[in-house]
Amino acid sequence: MSAISTAAPVQPRTEVVANEAHGLGWLPALAVCAAGGVLIIVLGDGFSRATQSSAQALFWIGLAVLYVPVVFRLARPAPLREERLLLTLLLGLCLYLVKVMHDPFGFTYGDELAHVPNVNSILRTHELFHANSILPVTTYYPGLESLAAALSSLSGLSPFGAGLVVIGAARLVIVIALFLLFERLTGSSRVAGLAAATYMTNANFLFFSAQFSYESLALPLLVMILFAYTEWRSRELQPSWSVVILLSTCAVVVTHHMSSYALCALLIGVSLAYLIHAGDRQQGDPYWFAMFALLATAGWLIFVARATLGYLTPVITGAFASTIHTLSGEAAPRQLFAPTPGAAGAPLLERVTGIASVLLLAAAFLFGLRAAWRGHRDDPVVMVLTVAAAGFFGTLALRFAPAAWETANRASEFLFLGLALVVALSGLDRWSPARLPWLGGGLTAACLAIVFAGGTIAGWSPDLRLAQPYRINAGGKGIEPEGRQLASWVIRRLGPGRHFAASSSDARLLASYAQAIAIEGESPNVKDVLQTSTLPGWELALLRRNRLRYVVIDRRRSSFDNLAGYFFATKQQLATAGALYPSAVVDKFDRVRVSRIYDSGNVVVFDLGPRLAPLR
Amino acid sequence: MRRYGDLLAVAGLASTSVAIVLSVSDLPTLRLPFAALLLLILPGYSLQAVLFPLGAISWSRIIMLSVGTSIALDVLIAIGLNLSPWRLRAGSWAVGLLAFEAAACALAAIRRSRDASHEPRAAGARLRVVWLDIGLLLMAACLVGFALGLGRTPLSAKNAVGYTTLWLLPGLAKEPSDLRFGVESRQLGPRVYRLVLRRGNDVLYSKRIPVLRPGQQYHSSLRVPPAVARGRLPVEALLYDLARPRSVYRFVKLWPRGER
Numbered sequence: 032m033s034a035i036s037t038a039a040p041v042q043p044r045t046e047v048v049a050n051e052a053h054g055l056g057w058l059p060a061l062a063v064c065a066a067g068g069v070l071i072i073v074l075g076d077g078f079s080r081a082t083q084s085s086a087q088a089l090f091w092i093g094l095a096v097l098y099v100p101v102v103f104r105l106a107r108p109a110p111l112r113e114e115r116l117l118l119t120l121l122l123g124l125c126l127y128l129v130k131v132m133h134d135p136f137g138f139t140y141g142d143e144l145a146h147v148p149n150v151n152s153i154l155r156t157h158e159l160f161h162a163n164s165i166l167p168v169t170t171y172y173p174g175l176e177s178l179a180a181a182l183s184s185l186s187g188l189s190p191f192g193a194g195l196v197v198i199g200a201a202r203l204v205i206v207i208a209l210f211l212l213f214e215r216l217t218g219s220s221r222v223a224g225l226a227a228a229t230y231m232t233n234a235n236f237l238f239f240s241a242q243f244s245y246e247s248l249a250l251p252l253l254v255m256i257l258f259a260y261t262e263w264r265s266r267e268l269q270p271s272w273s274v275v276i277l278l279s280t281c282a283v284v285v286t287h288h289m290s291s292y293a294l295c296a297l298l299i300g301v302s303l304a305y306l307i308h309a310g311d312r313q314q315g316d317p318y319w320f321a322m323f324a325l326l327a328t329a330g331w332l333i334f335v336a337r338a339t340l341g342y343l344t345p346v347i348t349g350a351f352a353s354t355i356h357t358l359s360g361e362a363a364p365r366q367l368f369a370p371t372p373g374a375a376g377a378p379l380l381e382r383v384t385g386i387a388s389v390l391l392l393a394a395a396f397l398f399g400l401r402a403a404w405r406g407h408r409d410d411p412v413v414m415v416l417t418v419a420a421a422g423f424f425g426t427l428a429l430r431f432a433p434a435a436w437e438t439a440n441r442a443s444e445f446l447f448l449g450l451a452l453v454v455a456l457s458g459l460d461r462w463s464p465a466r467l468p469w470l471g472g473g474l475t476a477a478c479l480a481i482v483f484a485g486g487t488i489a490g491w492s493p494d495l496r497l498a499q500p501y502r503i504n505a506g507g508k509g510i511e512p513e514g515r516q517l518a519s520w521v522i523r524r525l526g527p528g529r530h531f532a533a534s535s536s537d538a539r540l541l542a543s544y545a546q547a548i549a550i551e552g553e554s555p556n557v558k559d560v561l562q563t564s565t566l567p568g569w570e571l572a573l574l575r576r577n578r579l580r581y582v583v584i585d586r587r588r589s590s591f592d593n594l595a596g597y598f599f600a601t602k603q604q605l606a607t608a609g610a611l612y613p614s615a616v617v618d619k620f621d622r623v624r625v626s627r628i629y630d631s632g633n634v635v636v637f638d639l640g641p642r643l644a645p646l647r
Numbered sequence: 648m649r650r651y652g653d654l655l656a657v658a659g660l661a662s663t664s665v666a667i668v669l670s671v672s673d674l675p676t677l678r679l680p681f682a683a684l685l686l687l688i689l690p691g692y693s694l695q696a697v698l699f700p701l702g703a704i705s706w707s708r709i710i711m712l713s714v715g716t717s718i719a720l721d722v723l724i725a726i727g728l729n730l731s732p733w734r735l736r737a738g739s740w741a742v743g744l745l746a747f748e749a750a751a752c753a754l755a756a757i758r759r760s761r762d763a764s765h766e767p768r769a770a771g772a773r774l775r776v777v778w779l780d781i782g783l784l785l786m787a788a789c790l791v792g793f794a795l796g797l798g799r800t801p802l803s804a805k806n807a808v809g810y811t812t813l814w815l816l817p818g819l820a821k822e823p824s825d826l827r828f829g830v831e832s833r834q835l836g837p838r839v840y841r842l843v844l845r846r847g848n849d850v851l852y853s854k855r856i857p858v859l860r861p862g863q864q865y866h867s868s869l870r871v872p873p874a875v876a877r878g879r880l881p882v883e884a885l886l887y888d889l890a891r892p893r894s895v896y897r898f899v900k901l902w903p904r905g906e907r
Contacts, residue, residue, distance in 0.1 A: 054775050054776070054777065055776060059780040059781075059782075059783030059784050060783055062783065062784055062787035063783050063786050063787045066786075066787040066788075066790035066791045066794070067790060069791060069794050070790050070791075070794040070797075073794040073797050074797070077797060077798070077802060080804065081802040081803060082804040082807050083806075116707055128794070128795075131798075132794060132795070135795075135798045136801075158729060159725065159735070160729075173725065173726075174722040174725075177721070177722060177725030177726075177729075177735065178686070178718065178721050178722060178725070181686055181721060181725065181735065182682055182683065182687075184735075184737040184740065185668045185678065185682035185685065185686060185737050185740060185741065186668065186675055186678045186682035186683070187672075187673070187674070187675035187679075188675050188679060188682075192675075192679075196679075196687075200683075200687050200714050200717075200718065204711060204714050204715040207711040208711055210707075211707060211708065248718065251715065251718075252715065252719060262708075268698075268699060268704075270698075271698035274698055275712065275716060278720065278723070279716065281723055282719035282720075282722040282723060285722055285723070285726060498798075503801055503803065504801040504803045504804075505803070505809065505833070505834065505861035505862065506835075506836065506837070506860050506861040506862070508861045509862070510809070510861055510862055511833070513810055516810075516812065516831070520812065520814065520831070524816060524827075525816075599804065599807035599809075600808050601804075601806045601807055602806050602808055625902070626815075626881070626901045626902050627900050628816055628899055629813075629814045629899065630812070630813050630814075630897045630898055630899050631810045631812040631813075631833075632811070632897070633810070640902075641904075
């Protein structure tokens with residue numbers, strides 16, 4: 032029976048000898064190139080924010096300028112280890128800048144605005160675990176918000192600024208941890224750089240995983256734990272790495288539910304792989320770390336965060352049921368490349384790119400699978416990550432089930448850890464014909480660029496790829512859209528702690544900037560109250576029962592999209608049929624004796640009176 | 648001295664950072680780097696100094712651990728502070744972090760003194776940086792800075808649709824018979840309005856509001872007669888855009904207390 036591999040990596044010839052000085056290679060030039068790519072994207076964002084053009088040419092050109100040259104260099108044999116690590120870091124941080132510049136004035140992602148109320152609550156009360164009306168489960172995972180609140184209170188930055196810094200720090204951690212992890216597993220810094228660059232092609236890396244959300248903090252810690260485990264099993268400084276693993280595991284448990292479950296699954300999977308491979312517990316088996324993670328996760332879930340069950344269960348059962356219904360033909364499959372059901376699909380070139388990216392990943396996976404089996408089948412971590420890589424392709428099928436698409440999408444950033452490794456092992460970069468020694472590197476860069484583009488297409492709505500008008504210059508003054516302005520007015524004129532029924536985006540803005548208790552969605556069903564033209568008795572009774580004194584009627588259909596509802600509308604958008612709900616949606620409240628206290632055109636606020644809800 | 652130089656630097660930086668973040672109330676630009684050091688780098692660095700002998704791990708691992716374990720420590724410190732009587736305040740954070748970093752540095756120094764016979768591993772590869780590299784890196788930094796500045800500049804958006812807000816509220820608790828009202832402009836250009844307050848057919852207030860430029864607002868209050876305050880009809884506020892004076896541009900109304 033072959034021994035399980037835990038040895039330290041063998042240094043390839045390109046690695047430097049100790050004390051020998053060497054230059055930065057192409058790093059400075061590629062830094063200029065990457066910065067240029069960011070600037071090109073910012074220019075594209077500028078045209079979009081100025082409502083001059085929504086053409087995405089500058090966006091794609093900028094991404095190509097940013098990504099391709101760096102990956103080409105990583106695919107070449109010449110760079111030394113330090114250069115590869117720094118290039119990987121350059122790539123990861125520049126991609127983070129793309130997201131930062133996408134929304135430079137404030138958070139505009141639905142999940143971000145679900146976390147900001149927690150930060151404000153901590154800053155105001157100096158305590159954790161206060162209720163959150165937008166996403167109640169986040170109350171019980173305060174890792175991200177406590178850190179952002181700490182930085183805000185120590186530095187004087189707004190929660191927005193503090194959040195950007197915290198997620199930027201997390202981005203730095205995950206990039207370095209990915210590189211070190213893959214290097215430790217494969218013994219090659221070249222594979223490590225390519226694997227990290229491949230990981231950055233996953234659909235959520237550019238925008239979703241860079242947002243101010245609890246997973247964006249927990250996932251980097253998870254990768255760091257995996258790396259720390261590979262160091263631990265090398266038997267050098269084991270007690271030290273044990274402390275790192277245990278400490279970080281506790282932090283993950285307190286920060287994000289799914290990341291803690293993924294961590295448990297990975298550690299248990301590796302432990303089982305040891306068991307299967309060797310038949311008994313081997314040195315390097317993470318059994319005790321797995322048990323610790325499991326106990327910590329279960330303990331937090333049972334004693335602190337029991338609401339997580341109520342939050343996740345419907346999501347998982349809904350995804351399962353939707354998959355069954357789709358497979359059995361009871362429900363129509365989801366339309367690929369369409370942002371919403373019935374919406375126009377993506378352009379042909381984007382569809383082709385999206386499909387090509389999956390095919391390229393599948394092809395690379397097969398070659399990489401062979402390399403992983405030949406060179407690393409004795410390493411349980413590599414084998415578990417290979418299984419995760421295969422699991423990624425399984426989740427692609429879930430994208431056809433309407434209610435399972437989101438689950439598949441969220442799983443991808445975990446499963447891609449394995450896929451990135453296997454793809455990097457495929458070895459295309461090492462193909463160097465005598466006359467074209469750069470061919471392998473060039474093809475690798477080209478293929479990864481297509482995969483990157485495909486991931487970006489799959490991971491974010493095309494309408495929101497470019498920055499939208501959030502704060503615009505009018506007569507030398509910066510002005511903000513109706514929803515944001517409403518929140519400013521509420522905190523100034525009504526004060527904090529007011530109860531609102533509002534659309535998805537308005538509710539988030541009110542909760543984040545007006546310290547309001549804002550209810551949206553279907554539980555309770557305020558959505559019908561806000562969207563229908565009639566006012567049956569049950570709607571007023573529902574508002575009274577939930578103590579929702581104020582009702583925000585927003586005629587813009589986009590306000591019910593928690594990604595798109597935060598911006599100025601354009602003349603073209605408002606001219607589109609169906610852009611606004613009929614005026615009867617507003618008028619129905621004018622037929623009953625409620626005060627209409629605020630009117631900004633599309634947004635009207637009704638006050639049902641003090642007897643419905645006490646002021647505090 | 649080389650053996651303890653970094654620990655002294657950490658202790659010094661931590662103390663300086665605490666002093667600055669707690670004493671400088673304005674200037675987030677000045678406080679931010681020290682706050683970030685105190686929160687996101689020094690805790691992790693001091694912990695890895697305790698856990699790992701000097702020179703035992705590479706610079707890349709040190710950087711990752713410094714930031715990553717700082718994040719992990721901060722999350723757990725937050726839980727601890729929440730359970731403490733001091734809660735999560737700037738002062739408790741600063742003192743708590745300083746105490747941790749100082750204690751960790753002290754432990755690391757003790758460990759290193761006991762490991763005096765252990766020679767640090769020979770330094771890894773040294774980077775040779777030439778002037779061209781520095782120039783290019785500065786150019787990259789300038790490009791990023793320019794991109795950040797451009798991104799953070801609000802731009803004119805001629806195709807965006809502006810709006811004007813009209814609002815009407817009852818008086819504050821000390822003057823409940825008053826009405827408070829206001830007009831706020833978020834249009835793309837200056838506008839002129841007329842504001843009318845009425846109850847039924849009775850006009851309580853009528854005013855041509857001075858030109859409102861983008862971002863400007865007009866607000867006022869009105870003391871209403873007791874008969875109006877106790878009346879059964881709502882008070883209505885109507886805003887007319889003088890560019891189109893025949894149609895009501897914005898409309899709000901307030902029912903008297905007790906009539907809802």
